[in-house]
Amino acid sequence: MRIEPFKMERMQSRYENYVDCNLSESGVHPMRVSELLEGDDRRRLFEAELGYSQSNGTEELRGRIAAFYDGAGVENVLVTNGGSEANFAAFWALLEPGDRVAYMLPNYLQTWGLARAFADRTDAFRLVRRRDGGAERWALDVAGLERAVGKRTRIILVTNPNNPTGAVLNEAEMDAVVRAARRVGATIVADEIYRGAEVAGSTTPTFWGRYDRVLITSGLSKAFGLPGLRIGWVVGPPKVVESLWSRRDYTTIAPGVLSDRLARVALEPARREAIFSRTRGIIRANLPVVEQWIRRRGNLLDHVPPQAGAIVFVAYHAGVRSSALAERLRVEHSVLICPGDQFGLDRYIRIGFGSDPEALRRGLQRLEPILDGLKPLRRAAAGPPAGRSRGRSPSRPAAARRPPG
Ligand SMILES: Cc1ncc(COP(=O)(O)O)c(C=O)c1O
Structure with missing residues (x-):
């Protein structure tokens, strides 16, 4: 590989x-740490034994994560070392050579690299700048999404809220992603690590519960401001979660015992x-x-x-x-x-x-x-069109990203 x-x-x-x-x-x-822990919690942290913690996350932590997703239970949750391990485990477990991944761009490209390592091709679809009413927003190019999803598509990857644009999909766009996945039986992997960090309004709706083949990847690094804990998670159907857990036996085995403990505090619903x-x-x-x-x-x-x-x-x-x-x-x-x-x-x-x-x-x-020393060009429309490609570089225009041969 x-x-x-x-x-x-x-x-x-x-x-x-x-x-x-x-x-x-x-x-x-x-x-x-001092902002997170008060009174007895501090004492308990100092008394904690530094053994191996429960490998898939303590039941209490998994319960608190599950409480952030309506209808989820502890059997739906795997705790990982950061959101990045959650993405890694998901792509490693789901993809086989010959599979394809439909991929939202622009994006945090960890999973782009993983898709190109574990699967055959990445097929890009884009967020594009569009004026809806008065205000401009990053909108999902639904036609591009439809083109990117074919019968060999195993995963549709979305990051919502998106990194780097900070865009949030609206209900119609989320429905379009679910429709495209359902059409071919693909799994939606929704990286929702920025959920909870909204500029205005309420918490971004989750993909959880919209379709049976959904894996949510997330963690404490962004919306919680706790990247040093290295706590992430996957929420998904129990069988899939179980298979991802067995992959982790080969990577990091378990979350750190102190991190699991601090994460339980951070994820208590009021906290x-x-x-x-x-x-x-x-x-x-x-x-x-x-x-x-x-x-x-x-x-x-x-x-x-x-x-x-x-x-x-x-x-x-x-x-x-x-x-x-x-x-x-x-x-x-x-x-x-x-x-x-x-x-x-x-x-x-x-x-x-x-x-x-x-x-x-x-x-x-x-x-x-x-x-201030750059020479401004005449304004051009933002963003190249959606393309379908194995693509060496996702930032090249579609025409330059034809697969070899
Ligand atoms: C969308 C997205 N997912 C995952 C990660 C990695 O998260 P972690 O630091 O929890 O491994 C990042 C980090 O920037 C990110 O932006």
Whole structure:
């Protein structure tokens, strides 16, 4: 099996702790252990034995995760090390050579790499910028989705709320995904790790309960602001969950015992909602700072306001590739952002705005010398059309992504 480098994660792993300003992070400023634990809980943590924890997650933790999904029980839940292990286990268990994966772009491309390693092809469908009424939003290209789903499609992968755009699918779009999956008997893998981090309104609806072949992958790293716990999960039909669990016997075996314990605290329903309020508070305070900064550069930059997540996907109208731009920003000004081509859409950058406002302002200032020095191009329509391809790079236009032969 050949696995390609996961470029975005490689870049972050290598540089995020070595730059002065890190705007590459997609979560909010993390919580401290002391914010999570009070009174007796603190004492109990210190007394915990550091043995192996229950391998699929303690029953109490699985129960608390299940409570976040109407109708789910402990038998529907597998606890993993981070959302990334949840995605890995799902793709490893479900895919066989010859299968195809219909894949939402732009996206966090972990599962793109996994699909290309475990299956035969990835068939892209896109979120596209569209004006519905007055406001512009990232809308699902339903015709593109229909084209991407064929009889060999084993998985339809959606990230909702989406990374990097912060878009949330509406009910009609969720129905379209379910319809396409049902047509061919595919499994929907819905990465919902940003659910709970909404800018406004209520918690994003889940795909859970809309169709019998749904696997939800998620975790505590984004909407909960607890990435250091490395707790993720899969919610799915018991048989599938069981088969994913047996795969984990070969990877990390069990979640850390302290992480399982702290996760139980974070997922107690009232606590969970309080943590979401903290996250939403940070997002609501910081989004105007970054949006004002974007608007001041209206001849070069524009964006569709995110509906969820501490991330904004910013289009720039200049003739430089986004990974080259990101590299210059890092090398010359020690500021890290994520280039759009690492999400499958070039001429965009993703700015994470979940840190404290002062750090955010400092980081934005560091972007200015290079961005303000770019020569603005005439405005073009955003985003290449949907394509169907094994595609070496998901950010290339469809015509350049024909499969070999
Ligand atoms: C959509 C999505 N899924 C999964 C992950 C990985 O999550 P974790 O850090 O919990 O492994 C990320 C991280 O950025 C993400 O954006």
